[in-house]
Each structure stands twice: as C-alpha cells, then as structure tokens.
Amino acid sequence: MRRPLADELRAPDDELRLRENWDGVRERVAARRRRPRRVAGAAAVLGLVALVGLWPRVRSGGPLMQAGGAPLSATEAIATPRALELADGSRIELAAGTRLVPTRNAGSRIDLTLESGRARFEVEPGGPRAWTIDAGSARVRVVGTAFLVERSARRVRVEVEHGRVAVEGTAVPGGSVLLGAGEAWEMAHPGSEPAPPSAPGSAEAEAEARVPALPLVAAEREPDAPPARVARWRQVADAEGAEAAYASIGEGAFSATARRTEPDQLLALADVARRSGHVHHAVEPLDRLVREFPQHPEAPLAAITLARLQMGPLADPGAALRTYARARDLGVPRVFDAEVCSGVARALVATGAPDEARGEARECLRRHGSPPRRAELERILDADE
Amino acid sequence: MAALREPAGGPAPESSGRLVVARDRAPSDAILVARALEGDAWAEDAIYRCYAGKVLAMIERLLRRSSDADDVLQDTFADAFTSLGKLREPSALRSWLFGIAVRRVRRRQRTLALRRALGLDRSLDDATLAMIASPSVSPERMAELARLDVILERLHPDQRNAWMLRHVEGERLEDVARILDCSLATAKRRVSAAEVLVRAALGEAR
8 A cells, every 4th residue: 555544534623522621631630730749648547658668779770760759751841941859958050041951860870861952960979870961972970060051053152150070072082081170172173263362451352251151040130130030820729720720810800910921821721711611811921921921932833823713713714814914924833824724815815815725734734734624625625617 | 814724833934933843842652651750640541542543442342342441441541651661662652552462352251251141131233333333334334344243252362452453443563463462473364263264254245
C-alpha cells in the first residue's frame, strides 16, 4: 500500500467532542493529583522513618532531582530568565533563550549539555556528584563552585566566580585549562567573526565585563525594581482551580486586574476566565497581550486563543478574522498553523467572502491533510462546484 | 487581508524584523513540554489541541468503537500530563503520546475481549474501517475495506495494532516499534505476520 489508509477515512474532527474530552482530561488529571493527598499522612510517616535509616544512601544513590521532587529534564528559559533549585542545594540560573539538557544523571555524576545561551551554576561543595557541562567545543568539569558558561554561535565563554573548574576539549590549547576564582576563558568558534581586542576601560571591555552580571535571574529586571510577586489569583488558581481564582478576583475587579497584570501572566489570567465559564472576561487579557506586548513570545498564542473564542462562544467571525490576521502578523507557531488556516476559512465564509474562503480552505487542506474541521473545509470547497 | 494569505512559515514582510524573531521563537513540542512542566495551563491546552484529534482518530481506528475511544483518549492525556516529567526527549512528544494511547488501547482490547468471552458485551463495533470511510471512497473500495475489517478482526491484537500503525496510520517501522515499545525486529515481525494474512485474503483483489 503506497499511502496510508487513513487518507481514505474520516477523522473525528468534531470540535465539540474534542472539547468535551478536554473537560474529561482535566477532571481526571485533577482527580489523580488529589489522590496522593489522601495517603499523604501515612506516606509522610513511612517516608520519614525510611529516610532516617537510609539518608546517606539515598543522598548519594539516585539521580539528582529538583528541590520540589520533580525530575531534572530538558529545560529552557524561553523569554524570561529562570532558576532551578536542586535537591542537593545546588542551583542553576538560565538567562532568557537558554536551553540546558541533562544527558546523564546518576548518583556519582551529572552531565548537562548547554545547547545555547548562558547559564550560571552554583554547585554545592562536597556533593557526591561530579558535574560536567558540555558547551560544544568545550567541556567544563567541576566538583563544587560557582561559575558561568555561555554558548553562542560566536563563542564559548567560561567564567569562575569562586572555586576551580577544568575546561577541556580538543579545541582547548593543551587539551585542558584550569580556571580559578575571578578567571575567565573564552574561545571564538571557527568561522565566526573574531571579537576585536578590547582595551581595558573601553566601552567594549566594559560591555564584556557586564556579561556575567550575576545573578542572571535578576538580569532583566531594573536594579531598583521590586522583586516580582506572584499574584494571589495565580496562587489560588494553582491550588484550587480556575473557579476559585475567578472568585478571588471578583467579577467587578476582573478588568482592573487584567489592566495591571504582568504580560507573562496574561494568558494564565485568560485561562482563569475561560475555565471558570466567564469567556467574555478572557478577551481583555488576551487582547492586551496582543496589542500592548506584540514582541512577547506568547502574543501569537494569545491572538489564536482570542480568535478561537471569537469564532466559538463569542460568535463574532468578523473580529475573529481580524484577530487571525494579527496572529499571522505576529507569527503563527507551527503547531497552530492548521487550526489558524481552518479558522480563517470558516471566518471568511461567515463574513460573506466565499471565494477567499475556498482559496484558504484549499491551501489548508493541501498543507495539512487533516486540519481541524476538515469536513467543513471540504464543504466550503464543494460549494465551488 | 494580505497577511491572511501569507502562509505561516512563509517569507516575512521586509518591514517586520520582529515577525522573524517571533517565528524563530514559536513554541516547539519541546517548549510546550517545558512550559507544561512549569505548570502553565495554556501549554497543556496547546499540547492537547495539537494532538488530540490525531490521537483520537488513531484510538478509534484501533478500537473500532467511538464511545470507548473517548474514554481512552481522556486516559491517554491524563496519563501524559501526570507523567510529563518522564518524557526523556520532549521533541519526541508525538510518538510518546501515541505510545501511551496504544498501551491504553491494548488494555481496553483485553477488557473488551474478556467481556465478550463472558457474554457481558454484545454491542457491535461502530468505527470499523468501512464505517468510517470517507464519502468519496468508491463502492468497490468500500467493499474491500469491509473485507479488510473481517480479516483484521481475526488477527491477534498485537499484530493488528502493528499493521494498523504501519498501513493505516502510515507510521515508519521505527516509529511503530517506538510506539509499541518493542524492538524493531518485533515490530517488523508483527507487521509482516499480519501482512501475510491480509495479502492472502485480499491478494486477488490487488
């Protein structure tokens, strides 16, 4: 058989069915996350007894986890810096745009690959694990210290705050170099523009000196800005769900909250409104993220979510069409392209532009095979004949 | 309206450097997984929106029952969201989800077989290949699909699932093995064992 049989079958693209199943998924997830609490008391006692007896073995035996107990998985700081607190007291801070992947995590060693960006490591001294950070052309080995590794297309840079690290690699002169506190090592990648030598005191040197402006997590904040606070509604949403979070804001205060909420939290605030059944209130935070923060990486998602609401419960296809256009201006993430082209075709039909709708539907089916509402798109095309 | 006709991923307008940046930073599966692990509800929503349709279609075709398919789909995503931290390679999200779904399907197939053997389930399948064939399929092809349904019904579920993943879903053999959580050799053996029977029954028609 040359092509999959699925091409000859109808796909269940019923939006209502998928939405009902989504509600079911959320209920099941919530039930499973509640379940451990019922036995938490007994488990805590048993765990304490076991931990007292096995502490030394546990501490050095298994993989290193995050402080909250979550496994250490591939981690990205997409738009804002973030920090990982680890169970052994170590800490990793990632600058915005950094991707760090654990490749080996065992009782005696932990290997991490810095795929891109800048990360600061504060490794707890005397810990049982040898740490290795692979930054492409250079590898950093350490037991207990604080240091910074930066990897970009142009260079790899390692800077030691305190303690000692070994930088190794075939590109390292002599195979390895030892760095002590306050020392830095840098290597330009072959083919990249060499950085011009910078005289001490020059603007360039000052800019370079600012690279390790630690801690990274605070790097994008104004020095005197107050520390970011987690809004109360967000805490309530995480602990008790969307309805409780909406109630904690109050219907009358929702607009004011949407106007003063940080851009990073606007999608979550819209989630609270949607999930608590107040769809009309989701519009304001989504619209604000799209209009006021178009450079924010979540702005396209906000536009798509808003257009989806306008096509669905808000029944305003004209507005949906404009919002889809805005989403495309902002850059539609690959995973949402099928949903957007399907939505645009349906919105065009609803606003009385059947010719454009057919073009959009045809292109959508060509690109995706089985986009959302495929049957509806096929009907739009059939209307051509 | 010009922006509407611009295919996503197509060339960015010259005046909009920002657009290029936004596309470069479009959330991949890996980013969605990372954000979901951080507790962002929209990321779970996005993962569901991206894959639910495809996973549901596969479950329905493997189970041949639409009502059971909804239940299995919900369990699949509940499993996924409560064990997302175990996903070693976030960019392999799709095959990981399919793997969870197939394990859930297999469990449901065992339950259904037992219930049928005990006479507790006399309901009929409502999502066989012939029943969910596209309206554009010719009558001859429809008859072939109906014959295929009969043959698939007789196969061992492990062979049937492997064959369906390969020939209905169009998965590569390597992905079939990954989804079924078995070796490539086992996946090949299951697919070809089913293939022999299917070809024997449909050979004349091909």
